[in-house]
Amino acid sequence: MLHRRTFKDGSKAMRFLGIRMCVLLMLLVVCIQFIQRMMNVSCWLLVNVRGPTSFETLRTVNGVIFPTYRAACEELNLLENDTLWDTTIAEAIISASPSQIRTLFAIIISTCFPSNPCNLWHKYKDNMSEDILHQIRITSRNHDVEMNEEIHNRALLLIEDMCYHMCGSLLIRLGMPAPNREMNDAFNRELKWGREYDHQELGLVVQTNVPLLNSQQKEVYDTSMRAIDDGNGGLYFLDAPGGTGKTFLMSVVLATVRARSNIAVAVASSGIAATFLEGCRMAHSALKLPLNLQTIEEPTCNITKNSAMAKVLSASKIIIWDECTMVHKRALEALNRTLKDLQNDSRCFGGAMILLSGNFRQTLPVIPRSTAADEINACLKSSNLWRYVKKLQLTTNMRVALLNDTSAEDFSEQWLTIGNGQVPVDESSGLISFPNNFCNFVSSKGELINNVFPDIISNYKNNEWLS
Ligand SMILES: Nc1ncnc2c1ncn2[C@@H]1O[C@H](COP(=O)(O)OP(=O)(O)OP(=O)(O)O)[C@@H](O)[C@H]1O
Numbered sequence: 001m002l003h004r005r006t007f008k009d010g011s012k013a014m015r016f017l018g019i020r021m022c023v024l025l026m027l028l029v030v031c032i033q034f035i036q037r038m039m040n041v042s043c044w045l046l047v048n049v050r051g052p053t054s055f056e057t058l059r060t061v062n063g064v065i066f067p068t069y070r071a072a073c074e075e076l077n078l079l080e081n082d083t084l085w086d087t088t089i090a091e092a093i094i095s096a097s098p099s100q101i102r103t104l105f106a107i108i109i110s111t112c113f114p115s116n117p118c119n120l121w122h123k124y125k126d127n128m129s130e131d132i133l134h135q136i137r138i139t140s141r142n143h144d145v146e147m148n149e150e151i152h153n154r155a156l157l158l159i160e161d162m163c164y165h166m167c168g169s170l171l172i173r174l175g176m177p178a179p180n181r182e183m184n185d186a187f188n189r190e191l192k193w194g195r196e197y198d199h200q201e202l203g204l205v206v207q208t209n210v211p212l213l214n215s216q217q218k219e220v221y222d223t224s225m226r227a228i229d230d231g232n233g234g235l236y237f238l239d240a241p242g243g244t245g246k247t248f249l250m251s252v253v254l255a256t257v258r259a260r261s262n263i264a265v266a267v268a269s270s271g272i273a274a275t276f277l278e279g280c281r282m283a284h285s286a287l288k289l290p291l292n293l294q295t296i297e298e299p300t301c302n303i304t305k306n307s308a309m310a311k312v313l314s315a316s317k318i319i320i321w322d323e324c325t326m327v328h329k330r331a332l333e334a335l336n337r338t339l340k341d342l343q344n345d346s347r348c349f350g351g352a353m354i355l356l357s358g359n360f361r362q363t364l365p366v367i368p369r370s371t372a373a374d375e376i377n378a379c380l381k382s383s384n385l386w387r388y389v390k391k392l393q394l395t396t397n398m399r400v401a402l403l404n405d406t407s408a409e410d411f412s413e414q415w416l417t418i419g420n421g422q423v424p425v426d427e428s429s430g431l432i433s434f435p436n437n438f439c440n441f442v443s444s445k446g447e448l449i450n451n452v453f454p455d456i457i458s459n460y461k462n463n464e465w466l467s
Helices: 010-019 021-031 034-038 040-048 070-073 085-094 097-114 117-140 149-167 181-194 199-213 215-230 246-259 310-317 331-343 372-378 398-403 408-417 444-454
Strands: 234-239 265-267 281-282 316-322 354-357 391-395
Touching: 034 331, 085 097, 085 117, 085 149, 097 117, 097 149, 097 372, 199 246, 199 398, 215 234, 215 316, 215 391, 234 246, 246 265, 246 354, 265 310, 310 316, 310 331, 398 408
Parallel strands: 234 354, 234 391, 265 281, 265 316, 316 354
Antiparallel strands: none
């Protein structure tokens, strides 16, 4: 509601009102329901616009139809301008803290009804958000964080809370943009996951670990960083048998990107794999993949364009997907469709840099009640995206190389032979036999559990034992 004092020339308006009293009364009677729904602004338009025949005529000034009655009033110069409030805030920012400026602004918009609070907000939003930016810079130990939409949104939320206390109105009812509450909560969470890292610590990790990379790892690292820096994206698959240092390498890539204040998204197909990489999450929950991938022909991720996750994915410099070989090919295809849509870019994955890692020698997608053919069909290699994959390889087993342990070397070779399908298969049973010295054999599941986790019953709550 506009306050009467906001009209520039009250006496002129009242005189006008007197002359047209009869006409106005008639109009008011005829349009009683209409007037009840209107704001004061429209009443003043009724007074000032001659012979209105429709809502549109009321909003038409000099042949231009304005979107709101307020805008039409402004054009007719019926509203007091906001110079007073502008000067008040401008004076306050010289000495007041951002939180005090927010309070002042909340008081102005809740009780003084400036004609265009949005303009004031856009003019002073940086001054009202400085403390939030400062706080983020301190917590992330990164002084390069710039003022952004999310920080303004947080300031708006604080202002809205104050206005609600003062006059029981949300910002949208006070002529202000509505803060995005959902975005604030979800984006904070996603952003924390994506961006808020200790940059000094990450810088140290990069400085220490990059020189340790072996030549193959360094090649993969350089290729990934080049693709990120070029901004051309691409789909890469890191083929690395167990122990070749892919987790080590991916951690260095993630740290490098995050140390530069960029977002690097890491997801993994299994919970246990997700624990090995910093800030890594389960692919299904992070990418909001449908649970029934087998039954949907062309799935997409349940991520809307305005969601926090969409913003994180769009802003990320690299998306790493660990243990991707375990996932149904449609999961990757869903991500491809979603990224194309989010980025409005028809290139593969919308031009994003995707680094897949996994091992086809290990568990493939598990499809309940299916044949081996179904599982192979669900495998990533059967996806039409596979032809775009650029393959990167690690072959040196770092566990063996670092420990100089010959038994570990034998084990890794046996492991590769099995994984590469080079062990003869028994025709009748379709099973293979492990070499005798391959591992410790057990005769039951219970014995296996007891060998791997001895006395788990008394230790399952003991963190030290579990770690
Ligand atoms: N360049 C390196 N310098 C020092 N240590 C390394 C290097 N690469 C790997 N390692 C170490 O080698 C071990 C195996 O590496 P990592 O766990 O990354 O391998 P992986 O390929 O992920 O294995 P798995 O698939 O079995 O989990 C780890 O202890 C890791 O810290």
